[in-house]
Amino acid sequence: MDHSFYLAMSYAATAVAIAAELVGLRLRRAKALRGIDEERDLEAQD
Amino acid sequence: MNLFYFSSPATFYRLAGWMAPWFFVLAAILTVAGLYMGFIVAPTDAQQGEVYRVIFIHVPAAWMSMFLYFVMACYGGVSLTFNTRLAAMMARAIAPTGAMFTFVALWTGAFWGRPTWGTYWVWDARITSELVLLFLYFGFIALANAFEDPRRGDRAASLLAIIGLVNLPIIYFSVQWWNTLHQGSSVSFKGTSMHVAMLWGMLLMTFGFWMYGIGAALTRVRAIILERERRTQWVRELKFT
Numbered sequence: 367m368d369h370s371f372y373l374a375m376s377y378a379a380t381a382v383a384i385a386a387e388l389v390g391l392r393l394r395r396a397k398a399l400r401g402i403d404e405e406r407d408l409e410a411q412d
Numbered sequence: 413m414n415l416f417y418f419s420s421p422a423t424f425y426r427l428a429g430w431m432a433p434w435f436f437v438l439a440a441i442l443t444v445a446g447l448y449m450g451f452i453v454a455p456t457d458a459q460q461g462e463v464y465r466v467i468f469i470h471v472p473a474a475w476m477s478m479f480l481y482f483v484m485a486c487y488g489g490v491s492l493t494f495n496t497r498l499a500a501m502m503a504r505a506i507a508p509t510g511a512m513f514t515f516v517a518l519w520t521g522a523f524w525g526r527p528t529w530g531t532y533w534v535w536d537a538r539i540t541s542e543l544v545l546l547f548l549y550f551g552f553i554a555l556a557n558a559f560e561d562p563r564r565g566d567r568a569a570s571l572l573a574i575i576g577l578v579n580l581p582i583i584y585f586s587v588q589w590w591n592t593l594h595q596g597s598s599v600s601f602k603g604t605s606m607h608v609a610m611l612w613g614m615l616l617m618t619f620g621f622w623m624y625g626i627g628a629a630l631t632r633v634r635a636i637i638l639e640r641e642r643r644t645q646w647v648r649e650l651k652f653t
Contacts, residue, residue, distance in 0.1 A: 369461060369462055369463035369527045370462070372463055372466065372523045372524065372526060372527050373462065373463060373465055373466060373523075375523045376466045376469060376470070376519070376520040376523045376524065377469065379516070379519050379520070379523075380469050380473070380516050380519075380520065383512050383515060383516055383519075384512070384624070387508065387509065387512050387628060388628075390508070391628065391631045391632055391635070394632065394635040395631070395634065395635045395638070397635075397639075398635045398636075398638035398639045398642070399638065399652055401638070401639060401642050402638060402642045402647060402648070402650075402652075405642050405643060405648065406648060409648070
């Protein structure tokens with residue numbers, strides 16, 4: 367019996383989950399850096 | 413060397429930045445080796461055919477889901493006991509990766525269950541307790557972010573993580589305590605009934621996922637440190653490339 371669909375769905379979903387987490391990590395760092403830039407701008411205005 | 417030196421967010425930020433890429437490199441090497449063992453070297457299963465190869469992600473993901481929860485709860489305990497900021501940040505950093513591995517374990521289990529059991533889902537003790545673990549991760553993340561004061565969120569979420577520890581032995585022993593559709597452990601400290609190539613494929617993937625988990629947690633904790641410490645002098649003086 368061909369079970370390639372079940373294998374493909376398992377491995378593909380894992381790859382997507384890991385890729386999504388890595389993208390999420392980059393976005394979170396970018397957001398944190400924007401927050402620091404805003405703090406620096408506020409400080410410069412003061 | 414004083415280990416408390418690394419409990420300072422400023423020091424750990426740099427250390428984590430140095431270590432994280434190496435853990436990702438190790439994860440990639442181990443995962444490629446594990447997939448090679450799993451798909452090229454390991455033989456076809458006599459009963460299940462090729463579909464058993466889901467085991468090379470299902471079991472490592474399930475192990476990591478429980479292991480990361482344990483580590484997260486330990487950091488929560490350290491945070492509550494010693495009131496250390498970094499331990500709470502580490503607990504927060506581990507939670508999403510643990511939730512991801514729990515989701516992967518449930519998802520791959522469903523796609524393994526359909527061709528072997530005839531169903532994607534059954535309210536079996538092992539599967540249900542693993543689902544509870546996913547809800548515990550979601551609860552931890554939601555609770556940690558539910559307070560305006562992050563330190564209050566740290567304390568509440570740490571307490572939840574410690575209470576949730578009770579679910580880990582339930583997951584592990586569920587196949588012994590109850591009559592479940594899910595099979596018993598194929599690997600234990602006493603030995604294994606698996607083919608050696610299957611076992612090595614699974615172990616290599618487990619170590620690969622483990623290294624990935626550390627790399628992801630270290631990368632996330634750096635972002636959390638920046639978020640929390642953005643008003644401090646050392647963060648303002650940082651140069652980002």
